[in-house]
Amino acid sequence: MKIRKHRLLLICSVGICVVSLLYCYKTLQQDTFHLSVHQSGIKSLFLRGFFWGDSLSIVLVGHNNILSNRISHQKEVIRKGASDGQVSDLVMPDPTGPHGDIHKRQYILQDDLTPYFLSTEAGVLCFREGTEMAEDTVDKAGQRLILEHHKKNNTVLDDRLNKTGKKAAKCTCRTGWHGPNCGVPTVVQHSNLRTKSHLSPRKVPRRIINAININHEFDLLHTRFHELADTVDLFLVCESNFTAYGNSKPLRFLQLLLNGTFSYIEHKILYIFLDHFPNGGRADGWIADDYLRTFLTKNGLSRVQGLRQDDVFVLDDADEIPLREGLLFLKLYDGWTEPFGIHMRKSLYGFFWRQLGTLDVLSGCTVAMLLTVYKGDGILLRRRDYYNMPGFRQYKKTSGHVLIPWSIGNPVHYAGWHCSWCFKPEGIYYKLISAQNGDFPRWGDFPEKRNLTYIKELIRTGGWFDDSDPSYPPSDPKEHMYAPKYLLENFEKYRYLLENPYAKR
Ligand SMILES: *[C@@H]1O[C@H](CO)[C@@H](O)[C@H](O)[C@H]1NC(C)=O
Ligand SMILES: *[C@@H]1O[C@H](CO)[C@@H](O)[C@H](O)[C@H]1NC(C)=O
Ligand SMILES: *[C@@H]1O[C@H](CO)[C@@H](O)[C@H](O)[C@H]1NC(C)=O
Ligand SMILES: *[C@@H]1O[C@H](CO)[C@@H](O)[C@H](O)[C@H]1NC(C)=O
Ligand SMILES: *[C@@H]1O[C@H](CO)[C@@H](O)[C@H](O)[C@H]1NC(C)=O
Numbered sequence: 001m002k003i004r005k006h007r008l009l010l011i012c013s014v015g016i017c018v019v020s021l022l023y024c025y026k027t028l029q030q031d032t033f034h035l036s037v038h039q040s041g042i043k044s045l046f047l048r049g050f051f052w053g054d055s056l057s058i059v060l061v062g063h064n065n066i067l068s069n070r071i072s073h074q075k076e077v078i079r080k081g082a083s084d085g086q087v088s089d090l091v092m093p094d095p096t097g098p099h100g101d102i103h104k105r106q107y108i109l110q111d112d113l114t115p116y117f118l119s120t121e122a123g124v125l126c127f128r129e130g131t132e133m134a135e136d137t138v139d140k141a142g143q144r145l146i147l148e149h150h151k152k153n154n155t156v157l158d159d160r161l162n163k164t165g166k167k168a169a170k171c172t173c174r175t176g177w178h179g180p181n182c183g184v185p186t187v188v189q190h191s192n193l194r195t196k197s198h199l200s201p202r203k204v205p206r207r208i209i210n211a212i213n214i215n216h217e218f219d220l221l222h223t224r225f226h227e228l229a230d231t232v233d234l235f236l237v238c239e240s241n242f243t244a245y246g247n248s249k250p251l252r253f254l255q256l257l258l259n260g261t262f263s264y265i266e267h268k269i270l271y272i273f274l275d276h277f278p279n280g281g282r283a284d285g286w287i288a289d290d291y292l293r294t295f296l297t298k299n300g301l302s303r304v305q306g307l308r309q310d311d312v313f314v315l316d317d318a319d320e321i322p323l324r325e326g327l328l329f330l331k332l333y334d335g336w337t338e339p340f341g342i343h344m345r346k347s348l349y350g351f352f353w354r355q356l357g358t359l360d361v362l363s364g365c366t367v368a369m370l371l372t373v374y375k376g377d378g379i380l381l382r383r384r385d386y387y388n389m390p391g392f393r394q395y396k397k398t399s400g401h402v403l404i405p406w407s408i409g410n411p412v413h414y415a416g417w418h419c420s421w422c423f424k425p426e427g428i429y430y431k432l433i434s435a436q437n438g439d440f441p442r443w444g445d446f447p448e449k450r451n452l453t454y455i456k457e458l459i460r461t462g463g464w465f466d467d468s469d470p471s472y473p474p475s476d477p478k479e480h481m482y483a484p485k486y487l488l489e490n491f492e493k494y495r496y497l498l499e500n501p502y503a504k505r
Helices: 002-025 150-161 218-228 252-258 285-302 324-332 367-372 378-382 391-399 425-434 452-461 485-489
Strands: 034-039 042-048 117-119 125-127 208-213 234-240 269-274 312-316 320-322 340-348 353-366 406-408 416-420
Touching: 208 218, 208 285, 208 324, 218 234, 218 252, 218 320, 218 324, 218 485, 234 252, 234 285, 252 269, 269 285, 285 312, 285 367, 285 378, 312 320, 312 324, 312 367, 312 378, 320 324, 320 340, 320 353, 353 367, 353 378, 367 391, 425 452
Parallel strands: 208 234, 208 312, 234 269, 340 406, 340 416
Antiparallel strands: 034 042, 117 125, 312 353, 320 416, 340 353
16 A cells, blocks of 8 residues: 555656756647648648547548649659669559559558456456466367366455456466466566556557568568567558669559568558659658658548557557567557557667667557647657747647656667668668668768678678777577567578678588
8 A cells, every 4th residue: 555655656756857947948829620731742641639528530622632633643663772673664553454553552450359358257357468378278179278277276266256356367377478467468567667557558559550660671571570560560661762862763662562572561551652752861861851750640640541549559560570479469469658669679780689788669659649739740759859849838738648758678679680781782772872862971071981792891890980999798699689580480591691601601
């Protein structure tokens, strides 16, 4: 009781601190429920949200003529860029054919009906995957799992007689799972989430929407899809026919999507096509960089039907892969605060050059927060100053949510992987020449840095383009969280990412 009181006091004082900080920070700005988004480049995209009423649904009205005029009624040949010699031209699908509207299709979100929890005889919900089931029995018909705690059969019996018997019956957690329902993974248990004691399993899972921009990170894309296939409900994948530098580039992801390379996951993919380059993007590469996320989020969300305010939006770079268990927790539980980040293991060129510490990227929030606070613009989510944004107070007030950022994982419990420049040498070359104009020095501008022999040497030594001395802690493919499971399970195929290909043995 005492501890609980103290905790309550602590939470209250933290709350008061945050509130008073806010008053100092900004003048209140009235915000209506009606969000009009006008963005240069996107002519008219209206996101109209009806929040907090008795209806749960957010209606997104998309005036979606963004792309339609440009890619209408005729085949278009995507020109070959000056810089990407080897790749073949790609013809956009015939607009009258079955794939012609692939970049305009709507996606209808469905509820995930997977029975993630099962009920003990005493009526306690246990998360299946996290619960010790050595003594479970599948009945002969194979229909129903019955959880039996033989060791505690007396208490179970008591509880059955005793309707309030919450105390006695409980789930026995497997290693790596925590909490009364065994659904809290270690990366949350050991995170800085302050509301850990107020978590509760949801009746209906949230839907998880994972948005990414793709260039040529296809091995990491397969890795993401395999890691998250059963957890993420929808992947928004955006591809542009411009490089971040502003040159033309072929739609290689579209090509793979259409030829069946992603058939195992394509029912969860919404293809987003960015067919223009933002004004000023060539002079200031950061504009181009930001715009990719803005377009991805706005175009993507405008094409999703059935979004709910409590669905989760996660924005990643293609080389940032969240651990499945972390996102699954967000999907299945209520009571966490937002926005949330993810502590990712950092490595370079492959998983073999591990860097110290973690990369903690602010990655997601609920759809309601995305629309109200961030105005449906994913790039704003990445910035950490959401409390300065006009919709913040409104959202905090109407939602009653605790808006304290936290991060899944911690510096020693990785909740994902950030694998930088994880390509074969040719892929690194391609990334160099397509890099945006703003992240200086722009190594792609130096011929000697684009030399494949030089690039291989960097991979071998873990060096960087500035020729600084690399220093890495040793890493071993057998260590926990070395690389995503899919890669380790297909070691031969992805050996170049898992073992230094140029190290002398
Ligand atoms: C369960 O209860 C019965 C009767 O009370 C007892 O005979 C049996 O040994 C118990 N089983 C276990 C595994 O404790
Ligand atoms: C009911 O459960 C409570 C708390 O677990 C316990 O104290 C009480 O003795 C139980 N009553 C019966 C009839 O089992
Ligand atoms: C990108 O596609 C759009 C629409 O098809 C086209 O108008 C534009 O010229 C293309 N850009 C490049 C660089 O190929
Ligand atoms: C799809 O195209 C890619 C690249 O051209 C090729 O490597 C792959 O084998 C193709 N896949 C299928 C299933 O045709
Ligand atoms: C790349 O560097 C190697 C070694 O420095 C050199 O022999 C080779 O000619 C260079 N290749 C090109 C294309 O410049």
